[in-house]
Amino acid sequence: MTLITTESTGTADAAASTLYRLSRVVKTYPQKGRRVTALTGVDIEIAAGEFVTIQGPTGGGKSTFLQLLGALDRPTSGTVMLGGTDIARASATALGRLRAHEIGFVFQGFNLIPTLTAHENVDMALEPLRVAPAERRARVAEALTHVGLAERADHRPGELSGGQQQRVAIARAIVKRPRVLLADEPTGNLDESMRDEILALLEGLNGQGLTLIVVTHDSAVARRATRRLRLERGSVRDITR
Numbered sequence: 001m002t003l004i005t006t007e008s009t010g011t012a013d014a015a016a017s018t019l020y021r022l023s024r025v026v027k028t029y030p031q032k033g034r035r036v037t038a039l040t041g042v043d044i045e046i047a048a049g050e051f052v053t054i055q056g057p058t059g060g061g062k063s064t065f066l067q068l069l070g071a072l073d074r075p076t077s078g079t080v081m082l083g084g085t086d087i088a089r090a091s092a093t094a095l096g097r098l099r100a101h102e103i104g105f106v107f108q109g110f111n112l113i114p115t116l117t118a119h120e121n122v123d124m125a126l127e128p129l130r131v132a133p134a135e136r137r138a139r140v141a142e143a144l145t146h147v148g149l150a151e152r153a154d155h156r157p158g159e160l161s162g163g164q165q166q167r168v169a170i171a172r173a174i175v176k177r178p179r180v181l182l183a184d185e186p187t188g189n190l191d192e193s194m195r196d197e198i199l200a201l202l203e204g205l206n207g208q209g210l211t212l213i214v215v216t217h218d219s220a221v222a223r224r225a226t227r228r229l230r231l232e233r234g235s236v237r238d239i240t241r
């Protein structure tokens with residue numbers, strides 16, 4: 001099964017290759033006539049194949065950090081390299097392309113379209129990729145099989161449990177064969193048994209070489225990471241033990 005790209009295979013070579021390189025990243029937001037600093041000058045590298053978790057207090061800068069990694073926003077200063085692209089300086093078109101092709105997103109609230117079936121929700125991610133119809137159908141089926149939902153392809157989100165909805169969201173993220181999967185509290189809305197299912201699925205994907213970067217308050221998730229980061233008052237600290 002080819003769910004991930006060659007750039008992110010789990011070989012020792014790929015594991016040693018840098019996926020993200022952030023240098024002196026500052027992010028400020030205007031707020032009531034002054035500027036709030038969300039990131040104070042972050043320097044960090046993330047290698048292909050890592051499973052990184054990001055923890056920290058509310059307002060510490062986690063969402064801001066994830067938005068920059070996801071090419072959803074640009075830093076105020078500094079560079080955010082994803083492979084050979086500097087997210088700070090790339091055109092809006094290039095960033096859109098990066099998000100569509102290279103980055104899978106998973107959110108706490110699943111963010112599925114309620115009127116579409118599981119198959120249609122996953123298929124949407126292939127829309128910008130110009131995949132031929134037959135291959136498109138095969139890739140969607142493969143992604144749904146991978147998350148254990150082949151039998152539920154025709155179900156709408158309202159007919160699925162929270163854990164199953166998150167599986168559909170993960171299928172939607174991996175169907176594009178991204179270089180990295182970014183997740184914001186992916187287990188935040190789930191009970192313990194569903195959390196463990198999703199965690200096992202994410203770990204399996206990482207075992208196949210997919211780079212995972214997960215913002216989480218859940219220490220059970222963080223315990224499985226290969227590297228744990230803490231973001232507090234806009235700075236990153238490595239807390240892997």
Ligand SMILES: Nc1ncnc2c1ncn2[C@@H]1O[C@H](COP(=O)(O)OP(=O)(O)OP(=O)(O)O)[C@@H](O)[C@H]1O
Nearest residue numbers: 029030031036038057058059060061062063064065
């Ligand atoms: N769009 C915005 N406009 C103004 N200030 C913002 C904006 N987004 C974030 N901030 C501020 O930047 C800082 C970091 O916020 P961020 O959302 O990145 O933290 P967080 O660690 O994700 O918090 P939480 O765990 O509550 O989601 C906070 O002081 C926040 O108020």
